[in-house]
Amino acid sequence: xxxxxxxxxxxxxxxxxxxxxxxxxxxxxxxxxxxxxxxxxxxxxxxxxxxxxxxxxxxxxxxxxxxxxxxxxxxxxxxxxxxxxxxxxxxxxxxxxxxxxxxxxxxxxxxxxxxxxxxxxxxxxxxxxxxxxxxxxxxxxxxxxxxxxxxxxxxxxxxxxxxxxx
Numbered sequence: 154x155x156x157x158x159x160x161x162x163x164x165x166x167x168x169x170x171x172x173x174x175x176x177x178x179x180x181x182x183x184x185x186x187x188x189x190x191x192x193x194x195x196x197x198x199x200x201x202x203x204x205x206x207x208x209x210x211x212x213x214x215x216x217x218x219x220x221x222x223x224x225x226x227x228x229x230x231x232x233x234x235x236x237x238x239x240x241x242x243x244x245x246x247x248x249x250x251x252x253x254x255x256x257x258x259x260x261x262x263x264x265x266x267x268x269x270x271x272x273x274x275x276x277x278x279x280x281x282x283x284x285x286x287x288x289x290x291x292x293x294x295x296x297x298x299x300x301x302x303x304x305x306x307x308x309x310x311x312x313x314x315x316x317x318x319x
Contacts, residue, residue, distance in 0.1 A: 154255070154275040154299045157234045158283070159208040163267040164195060168211050169218030170245065174227040182223065184230035191227040205232035208273070210265045212238065216245020225254040235273055237262050237280065237291070250298055253306035257291040265289070275299065 171194075178190045192199040209228065215238035216224060225248050228236060235255045239262045249256045257273070259280060265271065269284040278293035294302070304310035 154294065154302060156272065156274050156276075157206065157208070157255075158270065158272045159206040159234055160204065161208050161210050161265055161267060161269045161271055162192075162199070162203060162233075163265065164192070164209065164211040164215075166212035166239075167214045167217055168195070170216055170221050170224040171218055173216070173224040174221070179221065179223055182226070184226050187223055187227035188230035188232070191231040191233075200231055203231050203233060206234050207232060208271050209233050209236045210238070210262050210271075211236070212263050213240045215239075215241050216249070217242040220244040220248070222248045222252055225249040225252045229254045237265070237271075237273075239263060250301050251307040253302055253304070253309065255294065255302050257294070259289050259291045261289045 173192060174187055174190060175194050178187060181187065189200050215236065224245060229252060235257065237257045237259050239260060240258055241256060246256065265282060269282050272281045272283055275294050278291045280289040280291060301307055301310050304313050
């Protein structure tokens with residue numbers, strides 16, 4: 154996977170899928186429309202402030218709540234290239250990879266400050282805070298999961314495999 158660098162947007166513990174994308178917006182599955190409302194109930198201006206390549210950092214149990222795939226789709230479509238958290242709800246974890254959104258668990262995520270610039274080396278499992286010089290360890294993403302992310306998600310990965318095998 155390609156390494157990334159981006160500005161940090163921090164959120165706390167137990168960020169649920171309804172906070173990520175409120176149920177009132179689930180009438181569409183259009184990524185661009187969902188992106189306009191990403192994190193709206195946590196920060197009404199978030200979608201207008203977040204930039205392409207930025208990184209979300211949160212505490213424990215990120216993505217808890219319902220199993221909606223709209224949540225990782227809205228985050229990815231808003232321009233976020235990676236979510237780093239102390240832990241993820243299981244269904245969000247799976248949905249993130251299915252939709253092509255890289256996520257990393259980092260025990261020290263709560264030490265990363267809002268506005269910092271992070272560099273992430275997915276292969277080595279190293280997160281470097283370029284603002285403070287601190288480094289954090291995370292488990293590298295397994296090769297098969299990296300393939301899913303490189304393909305853009307599960308459905309794209311399957312389509313590419315089918316096309317390759319004629």
